[in-house]
Amino acid sequence: MTDPGGAVVGAAGAAGPEGGGSAVVARPTGAGRGRRRSRRQFGARIAILVLVFGYLLLPLLAMLEFSTRGDYGSRSLRSYVAILEYPDLIDGITTSLGIAVLTVFGMLLLLVPTMVWTIVRVPRMRRVIEFLCLLPLAIPAIVLVVGIAPIYRWMGQSLGGVGGSPLTLALVDIILVLPFAYRAIDSGMRTVDVATLADAARSLGAGWPRTILQVIVPNIRGGILSASVLAVALVLGEYTISSLLSFDTLQVVIFLLGKRDAYVAVAVSLAALVFAFVLLYAIARFAPGTGQRARIAPEEEPAT
């Protein structure tokens, strides 16, 4: 499993900002409550929220304070500016982004047609595919890298420049993201009657590629977007496999930088975190087909 939160993000995908009918926004049906009880509850809720958020915000505050330290007690943004002066760091960012793009495409290419096929043709395989997609959760990243190192060594030696490129990490990252991507796309597919859509398209004469690309995919946009965001987040945060296979991805560069210059390393970490939060929040709120705005018109809702 990828690092802390590797599993997390998956659950996030399933229960978080994607897919209509998301459980996160199921509402507890409200009836009247005793006022005394609700005030006590309110107090307890506030206390819990304050305490927990205090704990979670403290390190972030510390990072902000630390990364804005200047000389002799002054405040300065030079650590953030310095990010641009480290070519290794820029390289790490572009490398990781490249791997992320490849991972997203590879994952979609691998999963979407396969999952569609299980719905439309061979429902028996659904269980098998589901099991296989969730299998990576049972194999920690550190274990996977031990087994995959010989394959990468072969690739690096026999396939020349391409084989030794960090972009080959996409091959492993696709595996890592499978459990979460599967959940996200699956949730997306459940809200849409894929079988009927496929039938309709086929009966109108479309081939399979066209059916998938132009009919089904637009309808499960939410799930796909969610899965893609998860993939990007995972790739940007991946350290274990990158470092043990000696590739310089973003996290590896931050780690190495962390031994040289603590201030810039902390600045980069905080920047990455804020970026991820803004991105996730924006997608949850504004992307079509996700969250509240994904409600399917009543007449299209599949019978349950």
Next chain:
Amino acid sequence: MSSHRTVTRLAGLAVVATFVSAACSSSGASVAPSVAASAAASTAPSAAASTAASAAASAAVAPKDATTAAAAGGVDAICAAGKTEGTVNLIATPPDWANYGQMITDFTAKTGIKVKSDQPDVDSAAEIKAANDLKGTGRQPDIFDLTTAVTLANLDKLAPYQVATWADIPDANKEPTGVWTKNYTGFQSIAYDSSLGDITKVADLADPKYKGKVALNGDPLKAGAAFNGVVMAALANGGSADNIAPGVEFFKKLTQSGNLIPVDPAPATIALGTTPIVIDWTYNEVPQIAKLQPSGINWKVIVPSDASPVGAFYNSAINKDASHPAAARCWLEYVFSDAGQNTWLKGGAIPIRLAAMQKAGTLDQAALAAVNPPTTPVVQLTNAQVDAATQYLKDNWKFITILPPK
């Protein structure tokens, strides 16, 4: 004033001379290598002469396969071939480690070969791992800079090469065919944040008020700085170059009391305040003094008074599977040249050719004065002693994992 400096300088030279001659006279390697060494020394000039002659007659050895500069037609020929290769891959060469930053800049300026410096803060074991993992990919390190223990365990990965200045290097400090050559050293020191108090001896580290503050630079089985830190502790606790057990005991005690933390010190950890007391080479810690001033940290570096000064040369070697073999050889030529050796000196490290350069008058006197070597005889482990110590550590350094973290 000046006479005082002269005296110090002479004393320092005397120390270094004893240092280097101690390395020469110690039994270290067996008899055969010294015989081979002298044989190599005597054949080198004649070999150079004959190959120079035959070079004119037939094609010289390709620079990338050369085992001496002369065989390939001289240092210039090698560096020209290196320039064609374009880059040399280094690993574990932080810019402020013995002035590597300056060394790299000067090398590129002189030869036009670019330097790729990978993973600056890893240890010797990691260098070998990178060579294994990245073999054949073009990204593997071309040059190694290794502690002795790791060198001796990986002789089969090194390529033989005798630099042009081979004769200046004492026999015991080089492998006869040149698979490794000792290059530079410093002295084991304790560096600390002076606001914590005054530390003058190794024994001071056990003080309860330094709980959670002491850090050793690496795992002694993998990193030279840590290995020699253990030696220094051994000397301070009644041990010797042959017996490092008291040193291991000392660190075990420090771990049990919580004084020693399992963190590798680095410029960043010092800035973070994670490792306010560091056991490391002088040349690593002295540059930090100026760097830490603006953050308000007063960094002090001392050679402890309760142990003889400990030094150990790092070994320079060429990766047998280097993807830029000519550039690698050119690099080696540079670091062992007068300019390169003086660069080490400016960085606070003692270069291997110090004695020879002093005799030839090419040594940077100002830099030597700034280094200010200790005036007592320096202890340096022979290869045999390194082997024995490594064996002892393999069996006895496990406490650092087992002693339960609280």
Next chain:
Amino acid sequence: MIDPPAGAPAPPTVRTAGSASRGAGRGRLRGAGNYLAFVPFLAYIGLFLIVPTLIVAGGAFLSIQGDPTLDNVIQLFTDEVFVSAFITSIQLALGTAILGAVVGGLLAWAVARGDPNGQLRQVVVAASGVLAQFGGVMLAFAFLATFAGTGLVTLFFKNVLHVGVPYDTTWLFGLTGLVVVYAYFQIPLMLIVFLPSLDGLRQEWYDASASLGGSSWAFWRHVGGPILAPSFLGALLLLFTNAFSAYATAAALISQGSPIVTLQISNQLQSEVVLGQENVGKALALGMIVVVTLVMTAYALIQRRASRWVR
């Protein structure tokens, strides 16, 4: 193996209208051909997941020369370093799972009680999604910036309160430190995984219990508790696996000593160089797989039970 998180909507009836209505005569041949479409997927998983796992599992039983041997596996039980690493890993995973489950559960309750479409919920869920992924190297730096010698909290005690820090300064690199640091991503994970279950608790049940004369406490003890218990346990197991498998955070905090199994594995990979122990790392990895598989199987079984209750 693992069912959808409790609370996901029941799947719409899946119709295979296509194959059924398209002439059953060609059924057999069609049937076989249909499976062909899965080959790319299966081949990919086979090459990049199954094969490496087999390499690890198999290599654990080979000696350096390549002969089958049980020595590597036996070493896991006899070498005190490895035993200690497994014990520490399990302690760490258990501690941080319980801490994360309890605190995360409380947080989920606090959030679930509020407006389901409100800002608070959206912010918390988004923040949790990010923080749960905020692990490894960056998290280590965050905690160092907070608690290290020149960190915020330390300086607060030193410069504002003018006292020494009231805790042992080595705590960050020991078991306690790892538990506290891991909790940082375990709590958000718990929120995300457990919130759907809490949402499934119907207000009617609470009212029913109250109208029968039960107090808040009685409700939780007799109704809410038993209903939530399976998914709570399931989430706890997920947290356990997550912590047990984590590597980057510990690697960024503790550079020497390898006190937990994941660090031991990477140490073994490096030690091959110096100490020549080729396949012990694979044996350690196999040990990890065994532990994780056991836990995940338990999780799957519990999830099957939990999904019964929550619609």
